[in-house]
Amino acid sequence: MNIAQKLPNAAAGARTGKKxxxxxxxxxxxxxxxxxxxxxxxxxxxxxxxxxxPMGRAKPIKIMSEEFTxxxxxxxxxxxxxxxxxxxxAQMHLGWVEGDDIRCVYHGWKFDSVGQCVEQPAExxxxxxxxxxxxxxxxxYLGLIWVYFGEGDAPAFPPFPSRETPGVVDVWNVxxxxxxxxxxFENSMDEVHVAFTHAPGGSHAKLSQDLPIISTEETDWxxxxxxxxxxxxxxxxxxxxxxxxxxxxxxxxxMNGVGGWPEIYFSFTPVDDENHLWLIxxxxxxxxxxxxxxxxxxxxxxxxxxxxxxxxxxAKELMEGAGYYADVRHPDLAIVQxxxxxxxxxxxxxxxxxxxxxxxxxxxxxxxILTRELKAIAEGRKPKKWKQPPADVKPTLGF
Numbered sequence: 001m002n003i004a005q006k007l008p009n010a011a012a013g014a015r016t017g018k019k020x021x022x023x024x025x026x027x028x029x030x031x032x033x034x035x036x037x038x039x040x041x042x043x044x045x046x047x048x049x050x051x052x053x054p055m056g057r058a059k060p061i062k063i064m065s066e067e068f069t070x071x072x073x074x075x076x077x078x079x080x081x082x083x084x085x086x087x088x089x090a091q092m093h094l095g096w097v098e099g100d101d102i103r104c105v106y107h108g109w110k111f112d113s114v115g116q117c118v119e120q121p122a123e124x125x126x127x128x129x130x131x132x133x134x135x136x137x138x139x140x141y142l143g144l145i146w147v148y149f150g151e152g153d154a155p156a157f158p159p160f161p162s163r164e165t166p167g168v169v170d171v172w173n174v175x176x177x178x179x180x181x182x183x184x185f186e187n188s189m190d191e192v193h194v195a196f197t198h199a200p201g202g203s204h205a206k207l208s209q210d211l212p213i214i215s216t217e218e219t220d221w222x223x224x225x226x227x228x229x230x231x232x233x234x235x236x237x238x239x240x241x242x243x244x245x246x247x248x249x250x251x252x253x254x255m256n257g258v259g260g261w262p263e264i265y266f267s268f269t270p271v272d273d274e275n276h277l278w279l280i281x282x283x284x285x286x287x288x289x290x291x292x293x294x295x296x297x298x299x300x301x302x303x304x305x306x307x308x309x310x311x312x313x314x315a316k317e318l319m320e321g322a323g324y325y326a327d328v329r330h331p332d333l334a335i336v337q338x339x340x341x342x343x344x345x346x347x348x349x350x351x352x353x354x355x356x357x358x359x360x361x362x363x364x365x366x367x368x369i370l371t372r373e374l375k376a377i378a379e380g381r382k383p384k385k386w387k388q389p390p391a392d393v394k395p396t397l398g399f
Contacts, residue, residue: 028180030064030270035374041150044159046267046279048145058093065272069093073100080147082134142281143171160240161391166287172280179343181268181276188245189362191227200326201333216365221389225362235398243268248397258297259284274347304331315339
């Protein structure tokens with residue numbers, strides 16, 4: 001069951017003079033036509049890795065319960081268009097890329113980079129100019145492809161700043177997680193879980209030295225979360241609206257500490273209301289000889305990952321009771337553990353029967369913001385005008 005509030009449709013009541021109806025507000029849905037869908041579509045959304053879209057290729061994607069086609073033309077620019085040809089609804093990714101245009105496989109209709117039909121081999125001249133395919137602003141940043149699915153002009157790009165210190169940006173494997181995106185976004189706001197969820201294997205031992213007191217602060221770009229420990233040091237984490245967490249984390253388990261603690265940009269992208277993607281870019285502060293050592297260890301780690309069972313398959317077995325959680329070892333152990341716990345809440349978590357406490361301050365804070373914004377959209381009021389995050393607000397480790 002989802003958190004849902006019955007909200008009055010004030011505008012309808014004022015027009016008719018009758019008692020206003022009440023509206024369900026579902027925090028978890030991002031379907032088109034819903035308040036949650038409208039909220040998400042105000043922002044740039046990460047949809048995939050740049051490396052997974054080679055030049056001259058097209059591929060289908062499903063984002064927020066809608067299907068689209070990505071392709072990369074001869075100019076090297078990634079583009080996003082409607083999934084189906086406006087002629088007879090054939091899937092556009094089945095066709096082929098010509099320069100920066102794309103041609104439908106069904107009847108050869110070709111569309112240029114702005115969606116205008118420019119060729120219809122079997123039709124009369126002049127018909128093509130009457131036909132367009134939907135296009136969506138598309139750009140790339142931190143090794144990821146970003147698309148704006150909303151109405152009007154897209155917000156400024158990139159959607160948030162990155163660290164400017166020397167180092168390299170690595171893009172992690174894409175994880176396809178079988179639950180609602182909000183469960184994982186909320187988990188990223190939960191600093192306390194690491195002392196327990198990630199205790200087996202010891203990958204987050206440093207975070208478990210003492211349990212922090214959590215507090216939050218709403219900003220004009222999202223939410224700041226603070227974890228204050230007994231030492232008085234504070235770990236600061238950034239949550240960019242609508243679905244990105246910027247945080248410093250322990251090294252990947254297979255990296256054996258090489259490169260230190262990276263700063264990651266963690267996008268939780270809805271596929272539909274019961275599945276989402278983890279799209280993660282990490283900034284590692286290495287250069288010179290240390291960079292060579294990092295690259296060598298990274299190659300070893302990636303080979304281990306390629307030879308290991310997919311993280312989500314291992315997590316699903318744990319969820320089904322096939323195996324013992326504390327016994328699992330995997331090159332991406334923390335990812336296996338997180339998927340098992342978050343997807344184990346159910347495809348869509350039952351938030352109505354939770355018992356939230358002091359340690360859940362980050363989750364409570366974001367739900368208040370999200371509820372307020374979805375309520376405004378449902379009632380026909382203007383939602384908050386979100387701003388681009390400043391470069392000088394960065395995450396801190398707090399140890």
